[in-house]
Amino acid sequence: MTTFAELLLNGVSLGSVYALIALGFVVIFKATEVVNFAHASLLLAGGYVTAVLHDDIGFWPALLVGVAGAALVGAAIEFLVMRRYRGRDHSVLAIVTIGVDILLVTELTRRIGTDVLAVGDPWGDAVLTIGSVTIAQTRVAALIAAGLLITAFLLVFRHTSWGVAMRAAAESAETAALMGVRLGRVSLGAWAVAGGLAAVAALFLTVFPTPGLERSTSLAAMKAFPAAILGGLDSTTGALVGGLTVGITESLATGYQSDLTFLGRGLGDLAPYLVMIVILLVRPAGLFGTKELARV
Amino acid sequence: MGGAALAVRDLVAGYGPVSALRDVSIDVPEGSVVTVLGGNGAGKSTLLRAISRTLSFHGGAVTGGTMTLGGRPFDGRRADRAVAAGVSQVPEGRQVFARMTVEDNLRAGALGASGPRTAKAAALRRVHELFPVLAERSRQQAGLLSGGEQQMLAVGRALMASPRLLLLDEPSLGLAPLMAARIGDTIREINGQGTSVLLVEQNAALALRLATHAYVLEVGEVTLAGPAAELAASDEVRRRYLGVVDETAADDASRATEARPVLSRWEDSR
Amino acid sequence: MTAVPALEVRGLTVRFAGLTALDAVDFTVAPGTVHAVIGPNGAGKSTCFNVLSGVYRAASGSVRLGTDELTGLPPHSIAGLGVARTFQNLALPPTATVADSLLLGRHRLTRAGFVAAGLRLPSAVREERRHRERVREIAEFVGLKDELDRPAGSLPYGAQKLAELARALCMEPELLLLDEPVAGMTADERRRTAAVIAGVRDSLGISIVLVEHDMGVVMRLADTVTVLDFGRRIADGTPAAVQNDPAVVRAYLGEDAEEAS
Amino acid sequence: SSKATGGDGSGEAGAGGVKTGDGVTDKTIPIGALTDRTGVYATLGKSVTQAQQLYVKQTNAAGGICGRKLSLTVRDHGYDPQKAVAAYTELEPKVLGFAQFIGSPFVASVDQRIRSDKALVIPQAWSADLLGNPYVRVIGSTYDLETINAIDFLMKEKGLKKGDKLGHVYFEGDYGENAVAGSRHMAKKSGLTVVEQKIKPTDNDMSAQVVALKKAGVKAVVISAGPRQAASLVGVAAASGLEVPVIGNNSAYAPQLLATQAGPALEKMYYVSTPSLPIGGDAEGPRKLAKDYAKAYPKDALDNGVVAGWTATDAFAQALKRACKAKDLTREGVGKALLTMDDYDSGFGAQTFSDPDAPTSTESVIIRPDKGAKGGSSVVREAGTAEEAKDFTPGKD
Amino acid sequence: MSDTSGTTVVAGEGTPPAKTVRAVRPPGPRLYLWIAGCVLLLALPFYLDRFWLQAGLFAMAAGIGAIGINMLTGSTGQLSMGHAFFLAVGAYGYCAFAGDGGDGLTGLGLPTVVAAVLAVALAGLAGGLFSPIAGRLRGAYLGIATLALIFIGQHVLFNAHDLTGGFNGRDVPPLNVLGFSFDDSELVIAAVPFGSAEKLWYAGLVLLAGCAFFARGVLRGRPGRAMNVIRDHRIAAGVMGVPVARYRAAVFVLSSMYAGLAGVLLALVFQRTVPDYFGMVLSLEYLAMIVIGGLGSVAGAVIGAAFVSLLPQVLTRYSDALPLVAESGTGGVAPGEAARYLYGAAVVAVVLFLPGGLIRLVTRRGTPSKHPQKPTPGTPGPSGEER
Numbered sequence A: 001m002t003t004f005a006e007l008l009l010n011g012v013s014l015g016s017v018y019a020l021i022a023l024g025f026v027v028i029f030k031a032t033e034v035v036n037f038a039h040a041s042l043l044l045a046g047g048y049v050t051a052v053l054h055d056d057i058g059f060w061p062a063l064l065v066g067v068a069g070a071a072l073v074g075a076a077i078e079f080l081v082m083r084r085y086r087g088r089d090h091s092v093l094a095i096v097t098i099g100v101d102i103l104l105v106t107e108l109t110r111r112i113g114t115d116v117l118a119v120g121d122p123w124g125d126a127v128l129t130i131g132s133v134t135i136a137q138t139r140v141a142a143l144i145a146a147g148l149l150i151t152a153f154l155l156v157f158r159h160t161s162w163g164v165a166m167r168a169a170a171e172s173a174e175t176a177a178l179m180g181v182r183l184g185r186v187s188l189g190a191w192a193v194a195g196g197l198a199a200v201a202a203l204f205l206t207v208f209p210t211p212g213l214e215r216s217t218s219l220a221a222m223k224a225f226p227a228a229i230l231g232g233l234d235s236t237t238g239a240l241v242g243g244l245t246v247g248i249t250e251s252l253a254t255g256y257q258s259d260l261t262f263l264g265r266g267l268g269d270l271a272p273y274l275v276m277i278v279i280l281l282v283r284p285a286g287l288f289g290t291k292e293l294a295r296v
Numbered sequence B: 001m002g003g004a005a006l007a008v009r010d011l012v013a014g015y016g017p018v019s020a021l022r023d024v025s026i027d028v029p030e031g032s033v034v035t036v037l038g039g040n041g042a043g044k045s046t047l048l049r050a051i052s053r054t055l056s057f058h059g060g061a062v063t064g065g066t067m068t069l070g071g072r073p074f075d076g077r078r079a080d081r082a083v084a085a086g087v088s089q090v091p092e093g094r095q096v097f098a099r100m101t102v103e104d105n106l107r108a109g110a111l112g113a114s115g116p117r118t119a120k121a122a123a124l125r126r127v128h129e130l131f132p133v134l135a136e137r138s139r140q141q142a143g144l145l146s147g148g149e150q151q152m153l154a155v156g157r158a159l160m161a162s163p164r165l166l167l168l169d170e171p172s173l174g175l176a177p178l179m180a181a182r183i184g185d186t187i188r189e190i191n192g193q194g195t196s197v198l199l200v201e202q203n204a205a206l207a208l209r210l211a212t213h214a215y216v217l218e219v220g221e222v223t224l225a226g227p228a229a230e231l232a233a234s235d236e237v238r239r240r241y242l243g244v245v246d247e248t249a250a251d252d253a254s255r256a257t258e259a260r261p262v263l264s265r266w267e268d269s270r
Numbered sequence C: 001m002t003a004v005p006a007l008e009v010r011g012l013t014v015r016f017a018g019l020t021a022l023d024a025v026d027f028t029v030a031p032g033t034v035h036a037v038i039g040p041n042g043a044g045k046s047t048c049f050n051v052l053s054g055v056y057r058a059a060s061g062s063v064r065l066g067t068d069e070l071t072g073l074p075p076h077s078i079a080g081l082g083v084a085r086t087f088q089n090l091a092l093p094p095t096a097t098v099a100d101s102l103l104l105g106r107h108r109l110t111r112a113g114f115v116a117a118g119l120r121l122p123s124a125v126r127e128e129r130r131h132r133e134r135v136r137e138i139a140e141f142v143g144l145k146d147e148l149d150r151p152a153g154s155l156p157y158g159a160q161k162l163a164e165l166a167r168a169l170c171m172e173p174e175l176l177l178l179d180e181p182v183a184g185m186t187a188d189e190r191r192r193t194a195a196v197i198a199g200v201r202d203s204l205g206i207s208i209v210l211v212e213h214d215m216g217v218v219m220r221l222a223d224t225v226t227v228l229d230f231g232r233r234i235a236d237g238t239p240a241a242v243q244n245d246p247a248v249v250r251a252y253l254g255e256d257a258e259e260a261s
Numbered sequence D: 001s002s003k004a005t006g007g008d009g010s011g012e013a014g015a016g017g018v019k020t021g022d023g024v025t026d027k028t029i030p031i032g033a034l035t036d037r038t039g040v041y042a043t044l045g046k047s048v049t050q051a052q053q054l055y056v057k058q059t060n061a062a063g064g065i066c067g068r069k070l071s072l073t074v075r076d077h078g079y080d081p082q083k084a085v086a087a088y089t090e091l092e093p094k095v096l097g098f099a100q101f102i103g104s105p106f107v108a109s110v111d112q113r114i115r116s117d118k119a120l121v122i123p124q125a126w127s128a129d130l131l132g133n134p135y136v137r138v139i140g141s142t143y144d145l146e147t148i149n150a151i152d153f154l155m156k157e158k159g160l161k162k163g164d165k166l167g168h169v170y171f172e173g174d175y176g177e178n179a180v181a182g183s184r185h186m187a188k189k190s191g192l193t194v195v196e197q198k199i200k201p202t203d204n205d206m207s208a209q210v211v212a213l214k215k216a217g218v219k220a221v222v223i224s225a226g227p228r229q230a231a232s233l234v235g236v237a238a239a240s241g242l243e244v245p246v247i248g249n250n251s252a253y254a255p256q257l258l259a260t261q262a263g264p265a266l267e268k269m270y271y272v273s274t275p276s277l278p279i280g281g282d283a284e285g286p287r288k289l290a291k292d293y294a295k296a297y298p299k300d301a302l303d304n305g306v307v308a309g310w311t312a313t314d315a316f317a318q319a320l321k322r323a324c325k326a327k328d329l330t331r332e333g334v335g336k337a338l339l340t341m342d343d344y345d346s347g348f349g350a351q352t353f354s355d356p357d358a359p360t361s362t363e364s365v366i367i368r369p370d371k372g373a374k375g376g377s378s379v380v381r382e383a384g385t386a387e388e389a390k391d392f393t394p395g396k397d
Numbered sequence E: 001m002s003d004t005s006g007t008t009v010v011a012g013e014g015t016p017p018a019k020t021v022r023a024v025r026p027p028g029p030r031l032y033l034w035i036a037g038c039v040l041l042l043a044l045p046f047y048l049d050r051f052w053l054q055a056g057l058f059a060m061a062a063g064i065g066a067i068g069i070n071m072l073t074g075s076t077g078q079l080s081m082g083h084a085f086f087l088a089v090g091a092y093g094y095c096a097f098a099g100d101g102g103d104g105l106t107g108l109g110l111p112t113v114v115a116a117v118l119a120v121a122l123a124g125l126a127g128g129l130f131s132p133i134a135g136r137l138r139g140a141y142l143g144i145a146t147l148a149l150i151f152i153g154q155h156v157l158f159n160a161h162d163l164t165g166g167f168n169g170r171d172v173p174p175l176n177v178l179g180f181s182f183d184d185s186e187l188v189i190a191a192v193p194f195g196s197a198e199k200l201w202y203a204g205l206v207l208l209a210g211c212a213f214f215a216r217g218v219l220r221g222r223p224g225r226a227m228n229v230i231r232d233h234r235i236a237a238g239v240m241g242v243p244v245a246r247y248r249a250a251v252f253v254l255s256s257m258y259a260g261l262a263g264v265l266l267a268l269v270f271q272r273t274v275p276d277y278f279g280m281v282l283s284l285e286y287l288a289m290i291v292i293g294g295l296g297s298v299a300g301a302v303i304g305a306a307f308v309s310l311l312p313q314v315l316t317r318y319s320d321a322l323p324l325v326a327e328s329g330t331g332g333v334a335p336g337e338a339a340r341y342l343y344g345a346a347v348v349a350v351v352l353f354l355p356g357g358l359i360r361l362v363t364r365r366g367t368p369s370k371h372p373q374k375p376t377p378g379t380p381g382p383s384g385e386e387r
């Protein structure tokens, strides 16, 4: 039973990191309807800046600069690339982000080289022990951060005009412009926010239990795909629930893999996708996503 | 809030190689209602898009002419500037944000408005008064509304911005007669509060009743202009835009059928 | 000339979350007539069409076309029975040419599948040729012959509405559902479109159900009229009778209706 | 047509009466390197390639081999099979052999062609699956042997005993699965139970695995994964009270880890089984290489990839020298020369090339992370072969 | 003639999915261009070395797969990021059907042509099994749902050792048509030794041409029109009599079969299949191909496939000569990295500056306005509805 509790807790804590990554996806999708494949490189950029700077200016300032830096990179992608596209097809823009990702990841991995960069976080490898179950303090921090950020965004989307402007712009650029929405600003803002979120997520991806930032850190962004989808691509709540679902599924599938050998070993990565498929069969727009309209 | 006079001079606009407007000049005096009549493809929507700066979204562009709003040059390049200057448009074909709720659509309408919170609340109350169904359905996705309800939403949304110049592209499209009349009253009322209105409407009878001035646009050019009452009396306008009287309609219809090739039934030869 | 079946709608009820869009609606469309359905906005007219064409499921009630029960059938099966419709909001792919859109209307009448089309089997080629011929005839009939090769999106609104009508005609329907066919047209164009619709009834002898807010057109074309309000039928009868029904005037036309059209 | 067959010069006598062909001219001996600088094995690829470039530079500076300069043509395939096969196809007609080929699946995919092309290939992968092709020569012990030696160390020196449970966390793919073959063999021979945990290179957080291992009650853990996974595993195990020795394969350690949070835990409970002496060793070979490499690439870390790259090139060069003596610098000549190398030692351990089907060594050195030592590790047990490894045929478990 | 050749790399004619009625062209310079192009393609094996032939073959296989995914994504509006899975099914299916079990892996030992056909059918079957999802989901949701296929595929490829050979993959039996074997056994034609690459070149050409021919027919015919309307207006499609879910599933199956065939050809070129190849990157590359080439067009798919699959190889081959490349150890840009930069930049640039894809460079036909004059209100338009 404690094993189960420990795996569950571990899943929740892992899931909170995924939720943060998924939130970044969701923000961009909400504002622009683009599936952002460059999110991985934003992660890497944010983590890199934090990791490089923490020795000189201390952890918290470095994190702040990291968030700002990634936000800047996000904004730059929007300003230099996304904005230049004159067509309307969102899948085309998704392909553009693949190109951007290749560029950025190549540059960042070149800079990171073979290093494993520590980010100098204050939590170290300290753990919290609850009964017989332990959880890393970093993960508690991640859980709190994810909870706070997602709640904050939920409120912002619901109660400020920014959220309305974002959704309006995503649905119809022309009509949104007619409402006085400054399209450039909205998508620039979304990309910047997604960048900042990626930097926060990168922090939690590179602290204890993982040794630090290195070139393949960005691959974790892949896990956020099923998270974002099964929650519903345009839902902040969905990002949280999706992230946690993926985290828990992965943790349980890994922890009990010895009991599941008939399915082959190493189910941890596959299981979230299977859960996602099942959920999509029942709810084609994810758990919290906006349902497709069906009227003429 | 008060209205603003719009003066369009020698406007030339088109979509790539397609020219849609040629040297169009139109005046909307402060606090007036001006209507533009014209057949399909005459360029009415293009004119409104040119004013609200949304031509680029259709692959079109203004290539000549000048505009002034309230006496000041009005050649800003972006749609949001136009909105900030007090121009608000009901676009052709409703264009409600289908996946957003009715409530959020109305909030979106107020995005460009600079007024205080209370002004927005008041605008919302008025819209709800005007179209009670929008209050009833405030949590429904706009795309699920009926056609006419969507049209009401589109008009209500434009009113949320408390504009100085209101551009209406076929506001009565798909509205039941009763509701079309109510839109007419609303336009009159808004105008009464000082907003200038530029109205494009297929329901020419309604439009001419509301307007002080009218223009007839044909294939991109202004062919007739003058006080609305005068135009309403002209034969040309009566025949083409007001429709003939009912008795001849049936003849007309049958004459037309005789004139055109009759469609034979399809006999599947297999 | 095979007999066109009658359409019988009985006790049709449609509910959406917390809203009864159609409430036990009855009406009958006699073969070969134009039957108008009118009513205020949100009365349930389009919803009724959506049920007739299979887009929505009815909560209860029945819709019979001749001997076929339509409720419960998916849209494509209903189309297969010869029910065609146009849409209140255009549903015409903007980049496809008019010719292609019309050919799409022939979908139910043609057979070529992936293999036949891919290999260009003689049967597919022959079929394509025959149906293009017919598409041309229909385009000529509605007056779109010269627009066949243009992308539908570049046509003026009125022409697009006509293209939709032509596409529906291309299905060689036995029952044609028209949702606000003249909305957005000038008086002139309305007249012409009304003439086309009358021509369809006369030369093809099919039944037409017409939803329209333009009372002039309704009066001119309809043989019978059903009036809906809040999903209920409030009147049913000849155009003249309905127009003078006080309930209809109150709910729909307003006192000065004449002027509005 | 330019492709029409004519004399291709193969087997003709060149300068000094040496038979040449396969791209070898009187001036140069071209060697290929199929590396990964932009994919998942980029870390390894960088070190190996730089060491090889350094070797070639030094050799050429010293006059080259057989009166000819070595020239190394590097192609980065980014761990993409299509690019890897394309790069092989491109270079094969131009080079005498390959001193580097990263990615054993890719080596496997051109296996047939290597047999007919007869070019010597030294892969930087130590999977037993690569054995059996006379032209593909794995230098050092294979992963399975390395694992057997590692478990032997655990049993002899870390208190693991018969009947105990042994955790094994391994990568999906050639490396991990070959290593697991070693621990299965060991389990059979020594009465252990292996608790397997398969992971993917994208898994960076080993918490769930540690929970599972804890639940199973393992007494020691082998990890056949990347450095990150090892660091995470050791860190989590230490923090959550699974205090058992952990030993990794050669690829499961990088000195850069010592600077991270996991550093102290690694120093406390982590060991690594490696086929060669660490670059930080005191012997003359390692010392010189460490010095030269640090001079040539001051920014880059010294890791085992450097040793692997250096050793591979050196072995190739030794074979060339012998082939030169035999006046046959063709592929066949090099192949024959290689078989005579049964006493080769580059300074990082002895290798025997006389059996084309066997790895060149069955020995492993056990090292441990050591902040103080150059190269970040120090030797805990000298090169040796476990008893159980002796009757073990790699790849035939 | 113009219809029968799929070697659209040199095609001068646009492939609008929507057919326009066109007068019969007089044979002009275009015809000669066509003939010259065909002769060139047929003559290449006599001049190019194996590297280039192999690169060309990769491009041909990619072309076949891209045509398939373009029918799905470009013409029907169904995003798929799981195409690599169907490539894998084709490749491994062929091995399993044709293999003789000599390597200890499951093999039925069927004649290779039969095996190839069965492998394609198997890929179609796999697509069919996915149809409950393919028929229901749309846009990004379907895209990411299909990503699951990649992970399932990889899991099976690595774990079903008896069938797939695990991480090391399995050997591909050479194709053998009526006794003529497409292997490395040398055959000398006009003094040029013909190895597998040279022989397969012609097989590849024939297959690609056939696939392009078939796809064009489908897209210009009745099914193509139905597919387009499903993309543009799903509800209208149903009302017009198109069984939407069935069509979506059918196109999914068809495009899986194209992918399966591409997989078979790839396997034959590789001579060995390895699981690492069939990952997500490959799927994304196929998407990039059709976007770069031109959505919805057969010729576009082929051009995009050539671009995406050749560019990295060319860049890698000439990486030493690329600008910016620095000496190893200086911390500068390594050749491989320079190649990646250029590749990424090329993808971004092509998509941004040629919004209709590379096909726009080739075709000079008037560009119909992409923008509906009156987008359908209420119901989300093409962009809104399909994503």
Ligand SMILES: Nc1ncnc2c1ncn2[C@@H]1O[C@H](COP(=O)(O)OP(=O)(O)OP(=O)(O)O)[C@@H](O)[C@H]1O
Binding pocket: B015, B018, B019, B020, B038, B039, B040, B041, B042, B043, B044, B045, B046, B047, B058, B059, B092, C154, C155, C156, C157, C158, C184, E369, E371, E372, E373
């Ligand atoms: N996006 C576009 N691309 C190309 N041409 C266009 C586009 N939109 C409109 N046009 C053309 O511009 C001309 C004017 O169109 P506009 O929409 O302004 O007419 P309108 O008067 O509003 O007609 P309607 O009564 O149908 O709304 C027409 O000939 C039309 O074909």
Ligand SMILES: Nc1ncnc2c1ncn2[C@@H]1O[C@H](COP(=O)(O)OP(=O)(O)OP(=O)(O)O)[C@@H](O)[C@H]1O
Binding pocket: A294, A295, B144, B145, B146, B147, B148, B149, B174, B176, C016, C017, C019, C021, C039, C040, C041, C042, C043, C044, C045, C046, C047, C048, C088
């Ligand atoms: N899918 C749906 N979900 C929820 N409500 C719906 C849906 N479809 C229609 N409704 C509601 O049902 C009512 C009837 O709609 P319908 O479209 O049938 O009206 P209508 O009579 O066609 O009106 P109009 O003349 O304005 O087009 C409306 O209030 C509408 O909001």
Ligand SMILES: [Mg+2]
Binding pocket: B044, B045, B046, B092, B169, C157
């Ligand atoms: Mg208009």
Ligand SMILES: [Mg+2]
Binding pocket: B146, B147, B148, C045, C046, C047, C088
């Ligand atoms: Mg309606």
